[in-house]
Amino acid sequence: MSESSLRVVWVYPDLLSTYGDRGNALVVERRARQRRLNVTRIDVRSDQAIPTSGDIYLIGGGEDRPQRLAAERLRADSGLVRAAENGAIIFGVCAGFQIMGHEFVNDLGEREPGLGLLDVWTTRGEGARCVGDVLADIDPQLGLPQLTGFENHQGVTHLGQGVKPFATVQVGNGNGTGDGTEGAWRDTVFGTYMHGPVLARNPAVADLLIRLALDVNALPPADTTWYDALRAERIDATTRPQ
Amino acid sequence: MAGTESEPTGARDASLPARAKIAVTAGRVAAAVSRKAGRGSGSVIGGKVALKLDPDLLATLADHLDVVLVSATNGKTTTTRLIAEALRAAGPVVSNALGANMPAGITSALAGGTDARFGVIEVDEKYLAMVARDTRPKAIALLNLSRDQLDRAAETRMMAEKWREGLQNTEAVVIANADDPLVTWAASSCKKVVWVAAGQAWKEDAWSCPACGGVMQRPGDDWFCQDCGFRRPNPHWALQGTHVIDPQRGAWPIQLQLPGRANLANATSSAAVAAVFGVSPQVALERMRSVAAVAGRYDVVQYQGRDIRLLLAKNPAGWLETFSLIDGPPAPVILSVNALDADGTDTSWLWDVDYERLAGHPVFVMGQRKLDLAVRLEVAGLQFHVVDTLEQAVRMAPPGRIEAIANYTAFQQLRKVVAG
Ligand SMILES: [Zn+2]
Numbered sequence: 001m002s003e004s005s006l007r008v009v010w011v012y013p014d015l016l017s018t019y020g021d022r023g024n025a026l027v028v029e030r031r032a033r034q035r036r037l038n039v040t041r042i043d044v045r046s047d048q049a050i051p052t053s054g055d056i057y058l059i060g061g062g063e064d065r066p067q068r069l070a071a072e073r074l075r076a077d078s079g080l081v082r083a084a085e086n087g088a089i090i091f092g093v094c095a096g097f098q099i100m101g102h103e104f105v106n107d108l109g110e111r112e113p114g115l116g117l118l119d120v121w122t123t124r125g126e127g128a129r130c131v132g133d134v135l136a137d138i139d140p141q142l143g144l145p146q147l148t149g150f151e152n153h154q155g156v157t158h159l160g161q162g163v164k165p166f167a168t169v170q171v172g173n174g175n176g177t178g179d180g181t182e183g184a185w186r187d188t189v190f191g192t193y194m195h196g197p198v199l200a201r202n203p204a205v206a207d208l209l210i211r212l213a214l215d216v217n218a219l220p221p222a223d224t225t226w227y228d229a230l231r232a233e234r235i236d237a238t239t240r241p242q
Numbered sequence: 243m244a245g246t247e248s249e250p251t252g253a254r255d256a257s258l259p260a261r262a263k264i265a266v267t268a269g270r271v272a273a274a275v276s277r278k279a280g281r282g283s284g285s286v287i288g289g290k291v292a293l294k295l296d297p298d299l300l301a302t303l304a305d306h307l308d309v310v311l312v313s314a315t316n317g318k319t320t321t322t323r324l325i326a327e328a329l330r331a332a333g334p335v336v337s338n339a340l341g342a343n344m345p346a347g348i349t350s351a352l353a354g355g356t357d358a359r360f361g362v363i364e365v366d367e368k369y370l371a372m373v374a375r376d377t378r379p380k381a382i383a384l385l386n387l388s389r390d391q392l393d394r395a396a397e398t399r400m401m402a403e404k405w406r407e408g409l410q411n412t413e414a415v416v417i418a419n420a421d422d423p424l425v426t427w428a429a430s431s432c433k434k435v436v437w438v439a440a441g442q443a444w445k446e447d448a449w450s451c452p453a454c455g456g457v458m459q460r461p462g463d464d465w466f467c468q469d470c471g472f473r474r475p476n477p478h479w480a481l482q483g484t485h486v487i488d489p490q491r492g493a494w495p496i497q498l499q500l501p502g503r504a505n506l507a508n509a510t511s512s513a514a515v516a517a518v519f520g521v522s523p524q525v526a527l528e529r530m531r532s533v534a535a536v537a538g539r540y541d542v543v544q545y546q547g548r549d550i551r552l553l554l555a556k557n558p559a560g561w562l563e564t565f566s567l568i569d570g571p572p573a574p575v576i577l578s579v580n581a582l583d584a585d586g587t588d589t590s591w592l593w594d595v596d597y598e599r600l601a602g603h604p605v606f607v608m609g610q611r612k613l614d615l616a617v618r619l620e621v622a623g624l625q626f627h628v629v630d631t632l633e634q635a636v637r638m639a640p641p642g643r644i645e646a647i648a649n650y651t652a653f654q655q656l657r658k659v660v661a662g
Contacts, residue, residue, distance in 0.1 A: 014449035014450060014457065015450060016450070017446070017594075018389065019588070019590045019591075020590030020591055020592060020593030020594050021593070022594060023590065023592075023593030023618075023621075024591050026593065026621050026622075027621055030620075030623070045449070045457065046450075046457055047457040063397040063398075063400075064397070064398065065399065065450075065455060066450055067456075069450065069455045131587075131588075132587075150588055150589075150590065151540075152588065174568045194591065195591030196588070196593065197592075197593040198613075199588050200617050200618070200621065202592065225616045226613065226616040226620045227617055227620075229613050229616070230613040230614060230616065230617050233613050
C-alpha cells in the first residue's frame with residue numbers, strides 16, 4: 001500500500017446497512033481525510049465480487065433474511081476470507097459480526113455457517129431482545145477509551161479460544177452470554193454488537209482501524225470536539241440512575 | 243367523541259344496534275372527561291372505552307360507509323386529507339383527520355360521522371390487515387414502505403409480508419405504488435389492483451427482491467429481479483412532472499398549496515382513489531387545492547417577527563423528500579431531533595440521511611439529540627451552529643424564510659413554541 005492512500009471497502013450495503021451502517025464508512029473516510037490521506041471508498045453490492053486489495057473492510061448490520069443472503073454470498077465469494085489472510089483490517093457490526101463467526105441462527109431458525117474469521121458462534125437468545133445504550137471498557141491491550149454504543153439484537157455470541165472479548169460491559173448486554181463480554185477480536189479482525197454508526201460515538205476505534213491499516217502507532221491529531229461532547233452526553237445518559 | 247371533522251348529532255346513532263349505541267355514548271363520555279382533564283382531544287381514550295364495551299363497534303360503524311383505508315410509512319396523514327377533500331365532491335366524509343390511526347382512534351373518528359357516506363381512514367401500517375378485515379373497505383391506498391423506528395417496529399420487508407397476507411382476500415380495489423417494490427409485493431396478491439407510478443425517491447430498503455432475495459436491478463425508473471422475474475407492473479396512473487396521467491392518457495395539472503414531489507405523488511394516488519368512486523381527476527385535483535397544511539405540517543408561522551415553515555420528517559425517506567422541497571441556499575435551516583419513545587430511541591437513522599445536501603445553507607441544530615446531529619453534520623463537512631432553543635436559532639439566522647425540519651416529538655415541541 002502506498003503510504004498516503006487508503007482503500008475502504010464497504011461490504012454489501014444492499015443487504016447489511018439497515019441501522020445507519022453507512023455512518024462507519026463515512027467516519028473512517030472523514031477521519032482519514034482529516035489526516036490528509038487519500039481515501040478510496042469501494043461499496044460492493046452483493047452481486048459484485050469482493051476485492052481482495054482493500055485495507056479496511058466494513059460489514060454492517062441487517063435484518064434476518066438479508067443476513068442469511070449475505071452469508072451465502074460471502075461464502076461463495078471468498079474475497080473477504082482471502083483479504084483477511086492477507087492481513088486486511090476487518091470491522092463487523094451486529095449481523096456482520098455474527099457472519100464473521102463459525103455459525104449463527106438464520107431467519108428460518110436453522111444453523112447457518114459463517115466465514116470463520118473469528119472463533120465465535122452465535123445462538124438465538126431465549127429472553128427479551130437486547131435493546132438500548134451500552135457502555136463498555138475496551139480490551140486494555142488496545143489502549144482505547146470506553147466504548148459507547150447502542151445495541152439491538154437477539155443473538156447470543158459465544159467466544160472460543162482464538163479470540164479475546166473486544167470489551168467488557170459496564171451497562172448493557174453485549175454478547176448476551178451474561179459474562180459481560182462485548183464483541184470479539186484477534187489481530188486485525190474485530191466484531192461488535194454496538195450496531196449502526198458505532199464509530200460516530202467512538203472515533204478512537206475508527207482511528208485504530210486507520211492506524212492498523214497504515215501500520216503506524218500514532219496519527220496526526222484531528223479535531224474531536226463534537227464527538228467528545230456526544231460521548232460525554234451518552235455516557236452520562238447511560239450511567240445516570242433511572 | 244372528538245377527532246372528527248363533523249360534529250356528532252346523534253342522527254345516525256338511532257340506527258345503530260343497542261350495544262353499539264351504548265358503546266358510542268360511553269366513548270363520548272370518556273372522551274369528554276379526558277378533554278376536561280386537559281389530556282388532548284380524548285379521541286383515543288373514547289375509542290378504547292367504546293371498543294371494550296362493543297368489540298364489533300368498528301365493523302358496525304363502518305357498515306354504513308364506503309370505507310377507504312390509507313397506509314404507508316410516509317404521507318398517510320396528508321393523503322388521507324387529500325382523498326377526503328376529493329370525495330367530498332360525491333358526498334359527506336368522515337375521517338380521522340387528526341392522525342389517530344390505530345383501532346381506538348379510528349373507532350372514535352367513525353363514531354362522530356353521523357350522516358357521512360364515505361369513511362376515509364388513515365391506518366398505522368401494523369394495523370392495516372386488522373382494520374381492513376373489520377371495516378371491509380371499498381378501496382385501500384398503499385403508498386410506500388421504508389425503514390422507520392427500527393428499535394421497535396417490525397422489519398420493513400416483514401411489514402410488506404404482513405400486508406400481503408392480510409390483504410390477499412380483500413374485496414377492495416387496492417391502489418398501490420408500482421414504483422415501490424415492497425408495496426408492489428404486498429399488493430400483487432390482491433384481486434383488484436390499480437397501479438400508480440407515484441415514484442419513490444428512497445431506494446435503500448428494496449435492493450433485495452421481496453419475493454426471492456435476489457439482487458434487484460434498477461435501471462432508471464424501472465426495477466426487476468433477474469432471478470425470479472418479479473418486476474414493476476405497468477402503471478394505470480402516473481405522476482409525470484406536475485401532471486396526473488389517467489388510464490386514458492389524459493393529463494391533469496396538479497396545483498397544490500402543499501409543497502414537494504412527495505405531495506404530487508400523494509395527489510396522484512388520491513386522484514386514482516377518487517376515480518374508484520366516480521370522482522373525475524379534474525374535480526378531485528381542484529378540490530385538493532384547498533388543502534394548505536395538514537396537522538401543522540408545511541405551515542408557515544410567524545415567530546419573533548420571522549417566517550418559519552414547519553416541516554415534519556420522521557425517517558430517512560421522509561428527510562430525503564423534505565430536502566427536495568426546501569428553499570435553496572442561502573435559506574436558513576433549523577434541524578431538531580429528539581429520541582423519545584414516540585420517535586424511536588435509536589438515532590442511527592441519522593446516518594442514512596444525506597445531510598450533505600444542506601451544503602450552502604446556514605444550519606442550526608437543536609433538540610434532545612442535537613449532539614448526534616452535530617457529529618453527523620461534522621462528518622458531512624458542513625458548517626453549523628448548535629443551539630438550545632428555537633429563539634436562539636431564529637435570532638442567529640440570517641434574513642429570509644426559515645425552514646425548520648424536525649422529527650415527531652421535536653415537531654410537536656416547535657409547534658408549541660411558535661404558538662406561544
Ligand atoms: Zn426475485
